[in-house]
Amino acid sequence: MTFAGVLSMATARLRAAGLERPEVDVRRLVAFAAGIGTDRLSLHLREEFVAGEALERALAARLARQPVSQITGERLFWGRSFRVTPDVLDPRPETEELIAAALEEPFARLLDLGTGSGCIALSLLAERPAATGLATDLSEAALAVARGNAERLGIAVEFRISDWLSRVDGRFDLIASNPPYIAAAEMAGLAPETRDWEPHLALTDGGDGLGSYRAIAAGAGAHLRPGGRLMVEIGAGQGTAVAALFEAAGLGDIRIRPDMDGRDRVVCARAA
Numbered sequence: 325m326t327f328a329g330v331l332s333m334a335t336a337r338l339r340a341a342g343l344e345r346p347e348v349d350v351r352r353l354v355a356f357a358a359g360i361g362t363d364r365l366s367l368h369l370r371e372e373f374v375a376g377e378a379l380e381r382a383l384a385a386r387l388a389r390q391p392v393s394q395i396t397g398e399r400l401f402w403g404r405s406f407r408v409t410p411d412v413l414d415p416r417p418e419t420e421e422l423i424a425a426a427l428e429e430p431f432a433r434l435l436d437l438g439t440g441s442g443c444i445a446l447s448l449l450a451e452r453p454a455a456t457g458l459a460t461d462l463s464e465a466a467l468a469v470a471r472g473n474a475e476r477l478g479i480a481v482e483f484r485i486s487d488w489l490s491r492v493d494g495r496f497d498l499i500a501s502n503p504p505y506i507a508a509a510e511m512a513g514l515a516p517e518t519r520d521w522e523p524h525l526a527l528t529d530g531g532d533g534l535g536s537y538r539a540i541a542a543g544a545g546a547h548l549r550p551g552g553r554l555m556v557e558i559g560a561g562q563g564t565a566v567a568a569l570f571e572a573a574g575l576g577d578i579r580i581r582p583d584m585d586g587r588d589r590v591v592c593a594r595a596a
């Protein structure tokens with residue numbers, strides 16, 4: 325069968341199983357099984373592809389709702405490839421809004437709280453090679469993935485186990501975080517890809533979804549340089565509550581930024 329034929333066969337199988345937008349997934353899975361980049365796939369459409377074991381395994385995993393990034397082991401984020409495992413949150417395009425916001429001003433010293441795959445810290449440090457950074461996580465397994473990504477990308481950053489700011493010292497120009505913000509009560513309603521495959525530690529605080537922001541708001545002020553910025557990803561609908569937490573913590577210049585879909589996605593604040 326040609327690559328084109330394999331693509332339509334695989335797309336039909338995923339669609340029949342009720343997966344949404346199977347075309348995008350299938351391109352990544354077929355390219356992965358063939359050992360080529362997704363961006364090269366179109367060049368091979370008329371060629372023969374003997375769809376073997378690798379594609380069968382990939383499709384079976386996808387039919388079991390495993391996220392494509394976990395199956396292929398990688399995800400493109402802000403132009404770079406990150407290793408993704410079930411120990412870290414799959415980097416999502418909406419988090420790129422936080423990167424864009426962070427890069428609007430210079431910074432020399434960066435702190436990323438709950439770094440997961442490392443996608444925020446490593447993207448920001450890649451863009452600002454003169455800056456230095458500390459990236460924390462509560463999960464040793466996540467830090468191992470982040471360390472691997474730092475090595476692969478050739479970016480120097482210090483990693484440390486920490487429960488939010490508990491083991492952080494020093495002051496920073498920029499504190500960034502994509503914390504777990506899904507309320508415990510909302511977990512059951514998530515897509516199976518997220519609920520059944522991604523680390524719950526990275527998704528929910530186990531409470532009302534604002535617990536991480538309370539911890540970050542309580543500690544950030546003592547670790548920001550004068551004029552330093554705090555920048556967090558939020559879930560749609562949390563903007564007002566998170567802005568209020570930051571204001572109560574004595575931070576100023578609070579802004580809520582939407583993502584490309586128009587949903588509130590990032591809250592920014594500044595130390596006096």
Ligand code: GLN
Pocket residue numbers: 413416502503504505506518526527528557
């Ligand atoms: N954006 C993720 C989702 O909606 C949640 C990530 C997070 O809690 N930080 O599934």
